[in-house]
Amino acid sequence: xxxxxxxxxxxxxxxxxxxxxxxxxxxxxxxxxxxxxxxxxxxxxxxxxxxxxxxxxxxxxxxxxxxxxxxxxxxxxxxxxxxxxxxxxxxxxxxxxxxxxxxxxxxxxxxxxxxxxxxxxxxxxxxxxxxxxxxxxxxxxxxxxxxxxxxxxxxxxxxxxxxxxxxxxxxxxxxxxxxxxxxxxxxxxxxxxxxxxxxxxxxxxxxxxxxxxxxxxxxxxxxxxxxxxxxxxxxxxxxxxxxxxxxxxxxxxxxxxxxxxxxxxxxxxxxxxxxxxxxxxxxxxxxxxxxxxx
Numbered sequence: 001x002x003x004x005x006x007x008x009x010x011x012x013x014x015x016x017x018x019x020x021x022x023x024x025x026x027x028x029x030x031x032x033x034x035x036x037x038x039x040x041x042x043x044x045x046x047x048x049x050x051x052x053x054x055x056x057x058x059x060x061x062x063x064x065x066x067x068x069x070x071x072x073x074x075x076x077x078x079x080x081x082x083x084x085x086x087x088x089x090x091x092x093x094x095x096x097x098x099x100x101x102x103x104x105x106x107x108x109x110x111x112x113x114x115x116x117x118x119x120x121x122x123x124x125x126x127x128x129x130x131x132x133x134x135x136x137x138x139x140x141x142x143x144x145x146x147x148x149x150x151x152x153x154x155x156x157x158x159x160x161x162x163x164x165x166x167x168x169x170x171x172x173x174x175x176x177x178x179x180x181x182x183x184x185x186x187x188x189x190x191x192x193x194x195x196x197x198x199x200x201x202x203x204x205x206x207x208x209x210x211x212x213x214x215x216x217x218x219x220x221x222x223x224x225x226x227x228x229x230x231x232x233x234x235x236x237x238x239x240x241x242x243x244x245x246x247x248x249x250x251x252x253x254x255x256x257x258x259x260x261x262x263x264x265x266x267x268x269x270x271x272x273x274x275x276x277x278x279x280x281x282x283x284x285x286x287x288x289x290x291x292x293x294x
Contacts, residue, residue, distance in 0.1 A: 003035035005187045010042045011053035014237035015060040018221045024250050025218050026189040027066045032278035039068035043076045063240035065267050082170040085178050094207050097129035113158045130166045135159025140199045145216035146283050152199045161200045177201050181210035192217040219286050255282035
């Protein structure tokens with residue numbers, strides 16, 4: 001079976017360098033193995049989205065020569081599939097209603113994790129609720145192609161996670177798992193800021209009867225303050241007119257060591273070299289790289 005990868009940006013602003021790094025790594029990983037590379041726009045959170053951002057992302061990827069296979073998928077057009085998966089989880093008894101607020105969680109002294117309160121004390125039927133999935137295993141581990149073995153432990157209730165939000169929107173965890181399975185994605189390569197979401201996604205794959213893809217997490221680029229480069233942190237948009245320089249910089253950060261004679265190469269020559277010489281074992285195993293060090 002051919003390998004299938006994907007790049008899945010959110011349309012909250014134009015593409016920045018951190019996103020380019022993830023897109024390039026995923027693209028090279030698939031093209032070097034004669035696989036397919038898909039593009040999905042994760043437009044599930046309208047309040048955070050920026051008008052025109054999706055089109056800008058597509059144009060920028062095209063300008064950098066990162067051409068995808070098949071039509072672009074849009075999560076906003078797939079809500080019925082997420083609803084079907086949500087109902088399956090509820091029928092299985094794998095999910096439950098939760099009306100806990102962030103303020104309540106903070107009051108109960110929970111640090112970033114849920115404490116299983118609504119599983120023990122179900123909210124009234126009239127309450128506005130999110131839907132959480134019961135994390136089925138107390139211990140988990142998976143093999144990351146870059147970061148190695150990752151191990152997690154979940155005290156009862158503390159691994160439970162939201163798949164449907166109180167504001168009526170489907171959560172990232174559910175949508176991404178449903179979409180990857182529907183597209184036949186075999187390999188997920190993305191930034192290390194998402195590595196700790198992977199155990200929840202693996203749990204959902206098992207509950208929904210989906211195959212588990214292979215995972216690889218590259219370092220994220222941070223600013224000197226230690227913040228991940230992101231649209232929320234006002235990371236600047238990348239300039240397609242600087243694509244050769246930016247591609248060379250990205251390849252170097254990914255440990256690919258392009259030769260000096262590529263400094264004057266065209267975009268297509270750079271990408272051709274990168275596909276031929278892609279070596280995932282050379283990607284740094286650190287979880288982040290400071291922008292000032294790049």
